[in-house]
Amino acid sequence: MSAPPAPDTGPMSPAGTGPIPPAAATAPTPTPPPAPGTGQEPSAERTAKAAVRGGGHPVRLRALDGLRLLAALMVAGYHYGGRGGEITEAWGSSPRAQFPTLSSYFAYGCLGVQIFFVISGFVICMSGWGRPLRSFFASRVSRLYPAYWVAIILVTGVFALPWVAYEAVSPSDALVNLTMLQQPLGVDRVLGVCWTLWAELRFYALFALFVVLPGATRHRVVLFCAVWTLGSALAEASDLPLLDVVLMPEYSSYFIGGMGIYLLHRFGHDALAWGIIGISFLIGQHYAVRELWHPAGVDAFSYRSATGVIAVVAFGYAAVTLIAMGKLNWANWRWLTVAGALTYPFYLVHEHLGWVAVWALHQELGIPSHGTFALTVLVMLGLAWVLYRCVEQRFTPVIKRSLSTVRL
Structure with missing residues (x-):
């Protein structure tokens, strides 16, 4: 498993997104809700006043950037030390043998994906608010694709090297991967983590169609969350593949929870927003436990307790909620902005290129497992x-400007 990317003017999604491409971590401070029963949104003037602090500069949620990187590192820990598969070949033995104590904790790292999805719901709701469809479309495409294209080319090229033990996908499949639609087309994936990007793309499409296109309002977002929650339950009950693909019942609750948290951030304490968050958490922990819990057994390498899974999911919801409510504004260190910016490209390259790095450092150079783990993470962060710097900062603005002039 893996996680999603980052959005707009700030560090990573989900995708997301994520995994995870997220949107900007710059957001307005919460504004008071409209008078009960009026059905009116706050005026643009009130919203603009609430969006600035000290000289009219937007408040940057740097703690959200830090949470993104933490989620990405959780996923990396899972891929390097919390599961079997190809990483076993890189280490030369099971990660369980390399990390007898830590492997059981690394196994929970896959839940970084769920945290990415909650962040993505928050960030996409924030970045899409008050934006025309063309602008929203341009921001998502320009944010997701440049680093993704380069990651596809890098991994395909490295795996094609004769001394690398891992097999590259066919040239035709690699070309299809550039569209980010390889999963629904049944094509071999170049990046294992791209399944989360497919989930992010479907979320973006639903949000664009039902919120951005008609215009984002509090009532419209609440209605969208409610209808998507009910639709996801019906999709689960009906067992119709098309509904499963469109409504993503196993992941929708995390995106919905993130949107509920954004309503809390934008409008202050609100029973409806808290209800959306609470229901989405209750459903989300159910899917997380159902998909990720394994019964205890001597052969259950990825054993996770149901209580542990619930605790990690609850941590993700709680952390994003605390950030949204301003409780973590003290975590305002400038380096967190850089950390958030690295999350999406790190997420894209860390798994497959990490296999090659682990093999080279551990088996070829003889570096102990803990040193190899740390060095691999540092190398992937450097990449x-x-x-x-060389791809996203250079090409994202160009693509965004070009698409912003396209008529939809």
């Missing part, structure tokens, strides 16, 4: 920084 992410290069992708951010």
Whole structure:
């Protein structure tokens, strides 16, 4: 498993997104809700006043950037030390043998994806508010694709090297991967983590169609959350593949929870927003436990307790909620902005190129497992920084400007 990317003017999604591309971590401070029963949104003037602090500068939610990186590192820990598969070949033995104590904790790292999805619901609701469809479309495409295209080319090229033990996908499949639609088309994936991007794309499409296109309002977002929650339950009950693909019942609750948290952030304490958050958490923990819990057994490498799974999911919801309510504004260190910016490219490259790095450092150079783990993470973060500086910063604005002039 893996996680999603980052959005707009700030560090990562989900995708997301995520995994995870997220939107900007710059957001307005909460504004008071409209008078009960009026059915009116706050005026643009009130919203603009609430959106600035000290000289008219937007408040940057740097703690959200830090949470993104934490979620990405959780996923990396899972891929390097909390599961079997190809990473076993890189280590030369099971990660359980390499990390006898830590492997059981690394196994929970896959839940970083669920945290990414909650962040993505918050961030996409924030970045899409008050935006025309064309602008929203341009921001998502320009944010998701540049680093993704380079990651596809990098992994395909490295795996094609004769001394690398892992097999590259066919040239035709690699080309299809550039569309980010390889999963529904049944094509071999270049990046294992791209399944989360497919979930992010479907969320973006639903949000664009039912919120951005008609215009984002509190009532419209509440209605969208309610209808999507009910539709997801019906999709689960009906067992119709098309509904499952469109409504994503196993992931929708996390995106919905993030949107509920954004309503809390924008309008203050609100029974409806708290209700959306609470219901989405109750449903989300159900799917997380159902999909990720394994009964205890001598062969159950990825054993996780149901209580542990629930606790990690609850941590994700609680952390995003605390950030939204301003309780973590003290975590305003400038380096968190850079950390958030590295999250999406790190998420894209860390798994497959990490296999090669682990093999080279551990088996070829003989570096102990803990040192190899730390060095691999640092190397992947360094590569992410290069992708951010040389690819995202250079090409994202160009693509965004070009698409912003396209008529939809």
